[in-house]
Amino acid sequence: MNQSPSVTADPLLGHEIGKAYRLEEVLGRGGMAVVYKGRHLVTEQAVAVKVLPPDLAQQPQVKARFIDEARTLARLEHPNIVNLHNFLEQDDHLFLVMQFAEGETFDQVIEREGRVNIADAVAVGIETLKALEYAHSEQVVHRDIKPSNIIIRSNSSVKVMDFGIAKLLGSSKLTMTGQTMGTVRFMSPEQVRGKHVDHRSDLYSLGVSLYQAVTGQTPFDGETHFEIMRMHLAELPTPPHELAKMPLALNDALLLALEKRVEHRFQSAGDFRRALERVPVDADTRQLTRSVPLPAMESATGDISFQPVVAVAPHKINRGPLAAAILVLLFAMGIVVWAMVDDGAPPAGSPVPDLAVKKTARTRWSAPHHVAQALTMKVDQRFEALGLRVMSTEAMDAKAVATFYDKARKAYLTFLQQEGIRLNVQIGTLNLVLVPQKMLNNPAHWSDAKPGIDYPTKYLAPAQTLYVQNGKGHQHSDLPYGLGLHFCALIRQLSNARCVDLAEGYERYLRKQP
Secondary structure, eight states: OOOOOOEEEEEEETTEEEEEEEEEEEEEEEESSSEEEETTTTTOOOOEEEOOOHHHTTTTHHHHHHHHHHHHHHHHOOOOOEEEEEEEEETTTEEEEEEOOOOHHHHHHHHHSSSSHHHHHHHHHHHHHHHHHHHHHHHEESSSSOOOGGGEESSOEEEEEEOTEEEETTOOOTTTTTTTSSOGGGGOOHHHTTHHHHHHHHHHHHHHHHHHHSSSSOSSSOOSSSHHHHHHHHHHOOOOTTTOOOOOHHHHHHHHOOSSSSSSSSHHHHHHHHHHHTTTOOOGGSOOOOOOOOOOOTTTSOOEEOOEEESSSTOOOOOOOHTTOOOOOTTSSOOOOOEEEEEEEOOOOOOOOOEEEEEOOOOOOOOOOOOHHHHHSSSEEETTTHHHHEEESSSSOOHHHHHHHHHHHHHHHHHHHTTTOOEEEEEEEEEEEEEEEHHHHHTTTTTOOOOOOOEEEEEEETTEEEEEOOOOGGGTTTHHHHHHHHHHHTOTTSSSSHHHHHHHHHOOOOOOOH
């Protein structure tokens, strides 16, 4: 290490590591490692540097866990997760160089405020769950979710940090049965028992964190760790609405997250997030959090596309972070929209509005996407009353597709009402293009096509063109999902991530309709 001439109490302060970073101040000390604020010598970018000292770095188990943390962070790249920049080994020290997420921890906010604004608590929960959705899709369980590991930045974004005891699902390395990991007040019952944990353990811990945020106290507390652990296992939490005023939907969501048995809890971070999104809150009351839009991801052709990924099982779609990261562009679509998003369910007996075609003297058809224009179509039929153009590279019954589309169009409004969203929409047209799967995988058509991955649904919003593979079973999964994306794109108040979730729910909903 190159030592600066300054003399400090901490022997590492002022030192340079990897000929790239200088350690400037101590941010925190834990039982195993010290975290410093550092700075890149050339770019002057602030970084956080987690350091494992020589006495611990020489212990095989501890070193292996530290390296495992680096590998875990290296595979996670998400707006709500602190990113890894570098891993270095120098002078018997190990260094993790990470994104410096300047801001307050959620723990500091709770300590300062006593009880956190309901709107802020819900927003922090939603953003944290987005991080967990992504981590879980990468088979990573955090295992130490707590307010001190959630950072609220000065730009109002939320970051999850400290994957130091994270576990890759399916791996028993470093986390043998019988060990308890995590912080006791936020541990799940299965962690307390030292049993196998999966992603649902993170949901319990976040439930505890949000319970503390809105009530000012954790659901279980005591004088000793043993007493707290016993309560996690055997006692029911006081319903949070008895401790603080809150919407009943939030009370119910927290109690569901805190179920003792994993099968009785939310089964995914997405389920928990959607429950929080249905909590009626006044966003104008937020002090900590504000909406921070994500940038659109464009292909080489400038098109914006949804790209669901097909897993190993035929036609079983894993619509993970790839689809969730892409925004729908609405303003170039020529769509007339009147929409009202309501936090609550519609009144009983209220009429279901229609997703109606804009009435004009003559339907103005949007030109199909350029790939569709270049293909030879055996079917190209327009249905004026529906605003639907059906195109196919193979012979098929376009009227049957139009009938299905009409059913799907009407069912979508009923589905949205069940989700607590009421709207009245007039739309333009849709170019529905049915093609073989191999065409959707062809890198000559799609610059982002990757070998071995199927893209059964592609939605190009600016061209109002939906591509769907025409193989067996497409009407039961891929087509409903794609139509869900198209219909949701008309609702400007809903985010892209929300549209992806709604499309998945709509696919399941439509499958159950007669």
